[in-house]
Amino acid sequence: MSIKQELEEGTMETVSEQPEKRIANHLALRALWVSPLFLVISAIGWGLSGAISSLLALVLVVFNFLTGAAIITRSVKISPNMLYGSVLGGYVVRLAILTGVVMSVRSFDWFKTVPFAMTLLVTHLGLLATETRYISASLAYPDLKPTKSKEIR
Protein backbone atom coordinates (compact mmCIF):
# COMPACT_ATOMS: atom_id res chain seq x y z
CA MET A 1 0.00 0.00 0.00
CA SER A 2 1.45 3.36 -0.99
CA ILE A 3 1.76 6.31 1.35
CA LYS A 4 -0.87 8.18 -0.65
CA GLN A 5 -3.35 5.30 -0.28
CA GLU A 6 -2.59 5.06 3.43
CA LEU A 7 -3.16 8.77 3.84
CA GLU A 8 -6.42 8.64 1.89
CA GLU A 9 -7.74 5.74 3.93
CA GLY A 10 -6.63 7.35 7.17
CA THR A 11 -4.62 4.33 8.28
CA MET A 12 -1.35 6.21 8.46
CA GLU A 13 -0.43 8.24 11.51
CA THR A 14 0.06 11.81 10.40
CA VAL A 15 -0.78 13.75 13.53
CA SER A 16 2.61 13.21 15.13
CA GLU A 17 4.20 15.47 12.53
CA GLN A 18 2.67 18.46 14.29
CA PRO A 19 2.59 17.60 18.00
CA GLU A 20 2.36 21.20 19.24
CA LYS A 21 -0.56 21.94 16.94
CA ARG A 22 -2.42 18.92 18.26
CA ILE A 23 -1.76 19.94 21.87
CA ALA A 24 -2.86 23.52 21.16
CA ASN A 25 -6.09 22.30 19.58
CA HIS A 26 -6.70 20.08 22.60
CA LEU A 27 -6.04 23.05 24.90
CA ALA A 28 -8.48 25.19 22.89
CA LEU A 29 -11.13 22.49 23.20
CA ARG A 30 -10.56 22.30 26.95
CA ALA A 31 -10.82 26.07 27.18
CA LEU A 32 -14.19 25.85 25.42
CA TRP A 33 -15.32 23.31 28.03
CA VAL A 34 -14.28 25.39 31.04
CA SER A 35 -15.41 28.73 29.60
CA PRO A 36 -19.00 28.55 30.99
CA LEU A 37 -17.59 28.20 34.51
CA PHE A 38 -15.52 31.38 34.24
CA LEU A 39 -18.31 33.25 32.49
CA VAL A 40 -20.81 32.34 35.19
CA ILE A 41 -18.42 33.24 38.03
CA SER A 42 -17.61 36.57 36.40
CA ALA A 43 -21.27 37.25 35.65
CA ILE A 44 -22.21 36.58 39.28
CA GLY A 45 -19.42 38.78 40.62
CA TRP A 46 -19.31 41.62 38.10
CA GLY A 47 -22.40 41.26 35.94
CA LEU A 48 -22.47 41.27 32.16
CA SER A 49 -19.34 43.44 31.97
CA GLY A 50 -17.41 40.85 33.97
CA ALA A 51 -18.61 38.05 31.72
CA ILE A 52 -17.52 39.95 28.59
CA SER A 53 -14.11 40.70 30.13
CA SER A 54 -13.76 37.05 31.07
CA LEU A 55 -14.67 36.03 27.52
CA LEU A 56 -12.02 38.37 26.16
CA ALA A 57 -9.43 36.76 28.44
CA LEU A 58 -10.46 33.28 27.27
CA VAL A 59 -10.19 34.33 23.62
CA LEU A 60 -6.74 35.80 24.23
CA VAL A 61 -5.51 32.66 26.00
CA VAL A 62 -6.72 30.40 23.18
CA PHE A 63 -5.28 32.79 20.58
CA ASN A 64 -1.96 32.70 22.45
CA PHE A 65 -1.78 28.91 22.45
CA LEU A 66 -2.85 28.50 18.83
CA THR A 67 -0.51 31.20 17.54
CA GLY A 68 2.42 29.80 19.51
CA ALA A 69 1.82 26.33 18.08
CA ALA A 70 1.37 27.67 14.53
CA ILE A 71 4.66 29.58 14.76
CA ILE A 72 6.54 26.44 15.85
CA THR A 73 4.85 24.26 13.21
CA ARG A 74 5.72 26.68 10.42
CA SER A 75 9.25 27.55 11.45
CA VAL A 76 10.46 24.05 12.38
CA LYS A 77 10.08 23.06 8.72
CA ILE A 78 12.44 25.84 7.62
CA SER A 79 15.50 25.65 9.88
CA PRO A 80 16.57 25.52 13.54
CA ASN A 81 17.69 29.14 13.30
CA MET A 82 14.28 30.13 12.03
CA LEU A 83 12.67 28.17 14.87
CA TYR A 84 14.77 29.98 17.47
CA GLY A 85 14.17 33.40 15.97
CA SER A 86 10.49 32.98 15.35
CA VAL A 87 9.73 31.53 18.80
CA LEU A 88 11.47 34.44 20.53
CA GLY A 89 10.02 36.96 18.07
CA GLY A 90 6.62 35.33 18.43
CA TYR A 91 6.81 35.69 22.20
CA VAL A 92 7.41 39.43 21.89
CA VAL A 93 4.73 39.86 19.22
CA ARG A 94 2.14 37.89 21.19
CA LEU A 95 2.82 39.93 24.31
CA ALA A 96 2.54 43.10 22.22
CA ILE A 97 -0.79 41.95 20.77
CA LEU A 98 -2.09 41.08 24.25
CA THR A 99 -1.01 44.46 25.59
CA GLY A 100 -2.40 46.29 22.57
CA VAL A 101 -5.80 44.61 22.83
CA VAL A 102 -6.10 45.30 26.56
CA MET A 103 -4.85 48.89 26.29
CA SER A 104 -7.36 49.59 23.54
CA VAL A 105 -10.36 48.20 25.43
CA ARG A 106 -9.53 49.23 29.00
CA SER A 107 -11.13 52.64 28.59
CA PHE A 108 -14.51 51.06 27.77
CA ASP A 109 -17.08 50.77 30.52
CA TRP A 110 -17.64 47.06 29.99
CA PHE A 111 -14.02 46.17 30.67
CA LYS A 112 -13.48 44.94 34.23
CA THR A 113 -9.86 44.36 35.18
CA VAL A 114 -10.28 41.83 37.98
CA PRO A 115 -12.36 39.16 36.15
CA PHE A 116 -10.16 39.62 33.09
CA ALA A 117 -6.94 39.14 35.07
CA MET A 118 -8.35 36.24 37.06
CA THR A 119 -9.56 34.38 33.97
CA LEU A 120 -6.36 35.06 32.04
CA LEU A 121 -4.07 33.64 34.71
CA VAL A 122 -6.22 30.81 35.98
CA THR A 123 -7.14 29.58 32.49
CA HIS A 124 -3.60 29.73 31.17
CA LEU A 125 -2.01 27.94 34.10
CA GLY A 126 -4.95 25.64 34.78
CA LEU A 127 -5.21 24.45 31.19
CA LEU A 128 -1.49 23.79 30.99
CA ALA A 129 -1.44 21.93 34.28
CA THR A 130 -4.43 19.83 33.19
CA GLU A 131 -2.89 19.18 29.78
CA THR A 132 0.15 17.52 31.31
CA ARG A 133 -2.15 14.65 32.30
CA TYR A 134 -2.95 13.97 28.65
CA ILE A 135 0.60 14.21 27.35
CA SER A 136 2.34 11.01 26.45
CA ALA A 137 5.69 12.38 25.15
CA SER A 138 6.97 9.01 24.03
CA LEU A 139 8.59 8.09 20.73
CA ALA A 140 5.48 6.27 19.53
CA TYR A 141 3.06 8.95 20.71
CA PRO A 142 4.96 12.23 20.99
CA ASP A 143 1.94 14.39 21.75
CA LEU A 144 -1.26 13.14 23.40
CA LYS A 145 -1.76 9.77 25.01
CA PRO A 146 -3.36 7.26 22.63
CA THR A 147 -7.11 6.98 22.66
CA LYS A 148 -9.03 3.80 21.89
CA SER A 149 -9.68 4.82 18.29
CA LYS A 150 -5.99 5.40 17.78
CA GLU A 151 -5.03 2.04 19.29
CA ILE A 152 -7.29 0.20 16.85
CA ARG A 153 -5.33 1.74 13.98
Next chain:
Amino acid sequence: MLNILTLAATEAGEMLEGLKAIGAGLGYGLAAIGPGVGIGTVVGNAISSMARQPESAGMVRTTMFLGIAFTEALALIGFVVFILLLP
Protein backbone atom coordinates in the same frame (compact mmCIF):
# COMPACT_ATOMS: atom_id res chain seq x y z
CA MET B 1 -3.02 81.11 48.97
CA LEU B 2 -5.83 78.61 48.77
CA ASN B 3 -5.52 78.58 45.00
CA ILE B 4 -1.82 77.80 45.19
CA LEU B 5 -2.43 74.95 47.63
CA THR B 6 -5.17 73.50 45.42
CA LEU B 7 -2.91 73.73 42.39
CA ALA B 8 -0.06 72.03 44.27
CA ALA B 9 -2.36 69.24 45.45
CA THR B 10 -3.68 68.69 41.92
CA GLU B 11 -0.19 68.57 40.47
CA ALA B 12 0.97 66.18 43.19
CA GLY B 13 -1.96 63.90 42.36
CA GLU B 14 -1.12 64.01 38.67
CA MET B 15 2.51 63.30 39.44
CA LEU B 16 1.52 60.31 41.54
CA GLU B 17 -0.58 58.96 38.65
CA GLY B 18 2.36 59.45 36.31
CA LEU B 19 4.76 57.71 38.65
CA LYS B 20 2.29 54.83 38.99
CA ALA B 21 2.16 54.45 35.21
CA ILE B 22 5.97 54.54 34.95
CA GLY B 23 6.24 51.94 37.72
CA ALA B 24 3.69 49.69 36.05
CA GLY B 25 5.48 49.92 32.70
CA LEU B 26 8.87 49.25 34.28
CA GLY B 27 7.47 46.29 36.20
CA TYR B 28 5.97 44.76 33.06
CA GLY B 29 9.18 45.26 31.13
CA LEU B 30 11.28 43.68 33.86
CA ALA B 31 8.78 40.82 34.23
CA ALA B 32 9.05 40.07 30.50
CA ILE B 33 12.85 39.74 30.57
CA GLY B 34 12.91 36.58 32.71
CA PRO B 35 10.52 34.56 30.51
CA GLY B 36 12.44 35.77 27.46
CA VAL B 37 15.64 34.29 28.85
CA GLY B 38 13.73 31.16 29.88
CA ILE B 39 12.19 30.64 26.46
CA GLY B 40 15.59 31.15 24.86
CA THR B 41 17.04 28.43 27.08
CA VAL B 42 14.14 26.05 26.40
CA VAL B 43 14.27 26.48 22.62
CA GLY B 44 18.06 26.38 22.50
CA ASN B 45 18.20 23.08 24.37
CA ALA B 46 15.32 21.68 22.32
CA ILE B 47 17.17 22.46 19.08
CA SER B 48 20.30 20.86 20.51
CA SER B 49 18.31 17.72 21.41
CA MET B 50 16.68 17.57 17.98
CA ALA B 51 20.08 17.86 16.32
CA ARG B 52 21.51 15.05 18.46
CA GLN B 53 18.51 12.74 18.14
CA PRO B 54 16.33 13.63 15.17
CA GLU B 55 14.08 10.60 15.80
CA SER B 56 12.92 12.13 19.09
CA ALA B 57 12.06 15.48 17.51
CA GLY B 58 8.31 15.04 18.05
CA MET B 59 8.75 14.34 21.74
CA VAL B 60 11.15 17.24 22.13
CA ARG B 61 8.76 19.61 20.36
CA THR B 62 5.96 18.58 22.70
CA THR B 63 8.10 19.27 25.73
CA MET B 64 9.35 22.51 24.20
CA PHE B 65 5.83 23.78 23.50
CA LEU B 66 4.70 23.08 27.05
CA GLY B 67 7.90 24.59 28.45
CA ILE B 68 7.37 27.75 26.43
CA ALA B 69 3.74 27.99 27.53
CA PHE B 70 4.61 27.51 31.21
CA THR B 71 7.40 30.09 30.96
CA GLU B 72 5.02 32.55 29.31
CA ALA B 73 2.79 32.36 32.36
CA LEU B 74 5.42 34.40 34.21
CA ALA B 75 5.11 37.17 31.65
CA LEU B 76 1.33 36.98 31.97
CA ILE B 77 1.65 37.47 35.73
CA GLY B 78 3.71 40.59 35.01
CA PHE B 79 1.08 41.73 32.55
CA VAL B 80 -1.71 41.23 35.07
CA VAL B 81 0.20 43.24 37.68
CA PHE B 82 0.74 45.92 35.01
CA ILE B 83 -2.97 46.32 34.21
CA LEU B 84 -3.89 46.25 37.90
CA LEU B 85 -1.35 48.99 38.70
CA LEU B 86 -2.27 51.24 35.79
CA PRO B 87 -4.12 54.36 36.94
